[in-house]
Amino acid sequence: xxxxxxxxTLVIGSGPGGYTAALRSAQLGMKTAVVxxxxxGGVCTHVGCIPSKALIAEAQRYNLHRxxxxxxxxxxxxxxxxxxxxxxxxxxxxxxxxxxxxxxxxLKGEASLVDEHKAAIKQPGTExxxxxxxxxxxxxxxxxxxxxxxxxxxxxxxTEALSLFQIPTSLVIIGGGYIGVELGQMYxxxxxxxxxxxxxxxxxxGFEVDLAAPVIRQLNADGITIITGATAIKAEQDADxxxxxxxxxxxxxxxxxxYALVIVGRTPNTDGSLGLERTGLxxxxxxxxxxxxxxxxxxxxxFAIGDITKGPAxxxxxxxxxxxAAEAIAGKPSIVDYKAIPLVVFSEPExxxxxxxxxxxxxxxxxxxxxxxxxxxxxRALALKASEGxxxxxxxQASGIVMGAQIVGVEASTLISELALAIEMGATVExxxxxxxxxxxxxxxxxxAAENAVRKIMMNR
Ligand code: FAD
Numbered sequence: 001x002x003x004x005x006x007x008x009t010l011v012i013g014s015g016p017g018g019y020t021a022a023l024r025s026a027q028l029g030m031k032t033a034v035v036x037x038x039x040x041g042g043v044c045t046h047v048g049c050i051p052s053k054a055l056i057a058e059a060q061r062y063n064l065h066r067x068x069x070x071x072x073x074x075x076x077x078x079x080x081x082x083x084x085x086x087x088x089x090x091x092x093x094x095x096x097x098x099x100x101x102x103x104x105x106x107l108k109g110e111a112s113l114v115d116e117h118k119a120a121i122k123q124p125g126t127e128x129x130x131x132x133x134x135x136x137x138x139x140x141x142x143x144x145x146x147x148x149x150x151x152x153x154x155x156x157x158x159t160e161a162l163s164l165f166q167i168p169t170s171l172v173i174i175g176g177g178y179i180g181v182e183l184g185q186m187y188x189x190x191x192x193x194x195x196x197x198x199x200x201x202x203x204x205x206g207f208e209v210d211l212a213a214p215v216i217r218q219l220n221a222d223g224i225t226i227i228t229g230a231t232a233i234k235a236e237q238d239a240d241x242x243x244x245x246x247x248x249x250x251x252x253x254x255x256x257x258x259y260a261l262v263i264v265g266r267t268p269n270t271d272g273s274l275g276l277e278r279t280g281l282x283x284x285x286x287x288x289x290x291x292x293x294x295x296x297x298x299x300x301x302x303f304a305i306g307d308i309t310k311g312p313a314x315x316x317x318x319x320x321x322x323x324x325a326a327e328a329i330a331g332k333p334s335i336v337d338y339k340a341i342p343l344v345v346f347s348e349p350e351x352x353x354x355x356x357x358x359x360x361x362x363x364x365x366x367x368x369x370x371x372x373x374x375x376x377x378x379x380r381a382l383a384l385k386a387s388e389g390x391x392x393x394x395x396x397q398a399s400g401i402v403m404g405a406q407i408v409g410v411e412a413s414t415l416i417s418e419l420a421l422a423i424e425m426g427a428t429v430e431x432x433x434x435x436x437x438x439x440x441x442x443x444x445x446x447x448x449a450a451e452n453a454v455r456k457i458m459m460n461r
Pocket of ligand 1: 038306
């Protein structure tokens with residue numbers, strides 16, 4: 001065992017939480033090391049956000065060419081996989097470069113906490129010790145495995161589903177959350193016969209019915225079969241096929257497919273050989289680590305960020321918390337404020353949501369005004385042949401302050417940032433309505449939804 005030099009900040013895990021924390025810590029003048037047992041960049045870069053969005057973009061391009069009778073690639077899926085890998089490599093290289101130039105020490109291996117101020121970094125055949133003043137835990141999460149459908153053979157997690165080398169003829173997806181819908185639609189656009197099995201009443205259950213409806217219509221148009229209120233109970237596999245048994249309305253049914261893809265959520269990496277117990281830190285029943293508004297755990301020099309903490313498991317939530325944690329360690333008064341975390345589904349059409357929804361406002365008894373406008377006659381949307389969808393803004397009735405927004409439609413993922421800024425800045429619908437938006441752009445629909453809210457507020461006065 002060799003002794004490494006001591007650092008001010010040790011970061012465990014190099015996903016969007018970990019690498020951002022390491023960068024910010026080094027920029028603030030602290031001697032920083034980040035340790036990674038897998039690949040630098042974590043889940044997001046290698047088996048999450050980036051590869052999925054690269055494949056989705058390729059599937060959409062392929063589908064458009066096919067629809068418009070343009071010459072299509074003879075090996076579209078194989079080439080999409082190669083493109084995806086090139087994107088991932090470039091992004092991972094970028095993270096590596098940023099860490100190096102910021103002076104962060106990158107350690108390869110599995111970190112195991114020895115006590116409150118020491119960790120062992122283990123690799124096959126070697127073990128190094130490192131001591132730290134402060135540690136930021138950013139170990140991320142892994143796919144939840146169902147006891148009845150353990151990952152093996154034809155039963156895949158999202159990780160394997162992003163790395164198939166041949167387009168499957170058929171796929172049954174268990175779980176109609178955002179990842180299931182994104183990957184299902186991607187495969188359907190490449191020609192796979194996709195079935196989505198969802199336990200709840202609607203796929204994308206986190207979204208209101210009117211928002212999910214245009215996406216569900218498109219999923220149906222893409223040939224995807226959606227079975228709601230269904231619970232997968234077991235599967236049998238042979239050399240070519242998988243038979244999945246499921247329950248619906250207390251009756252048993254079966255469906256066959258080449259692969260089953262189980263996407264029913266993620267579980268935090270706070271167990272195993274990490275040794276949290278040696279620091280005295282407790283986890284919740286779901287394995288999460290509790291933190292305060294500076295991402296500090298019950299032990300003042302131990303911080304936790306990203307998927308191992310409460311809240312949505314999203315890359316931008318992890319990197320946001322990373323900045324707060326590093327700044328708190330440097331003695332700055334930074335604190336988290338979760339009122340404006342965007343949630344995006346990269347489906348076709350895209351879905352995006354931020355802050356309070358209309359349903360939540362009703363449940364909480366908050367008096368709100370809903371401003372709405374659609375893409376139907378927006379010039380830019382028409383030119384893009386993508387005029388389905390709308391923007392909905394939720395504003396406080398008395399003050400007009402923007403409290404939430406949802407968008408379904410083309411480029412919702414990009415458009416939602418304007419509303420994130422509005423909420424962050426405490427802007428009113430009048431501010432949005434009186435902001436000059438360039439013409440012809442999709443952003444004009446946000447301005448029109450805000451104008452609609454302003455008119456309603458005026459009428460109520
Ligand atoms: P992670 O990215 O999980 O990184 C944690 C790292 O810690 C891992 O690399 C792991 O190897 C390492 N590690 C764990 N334990 C140890 C240890 N003991 N020692 C050393 N290293 C360790 N989010 C979005 O915001 N937008 C999206 O579009 C999106 N798409 C997704 C698509 C898919 C298919 C999946 C699976 C996820 C997607 N996510 C998306 C979620 C996003 O990937 C995660 O929320 C994000 O990666 C969490 O970041 P993190 O830093 O907490 O941890």
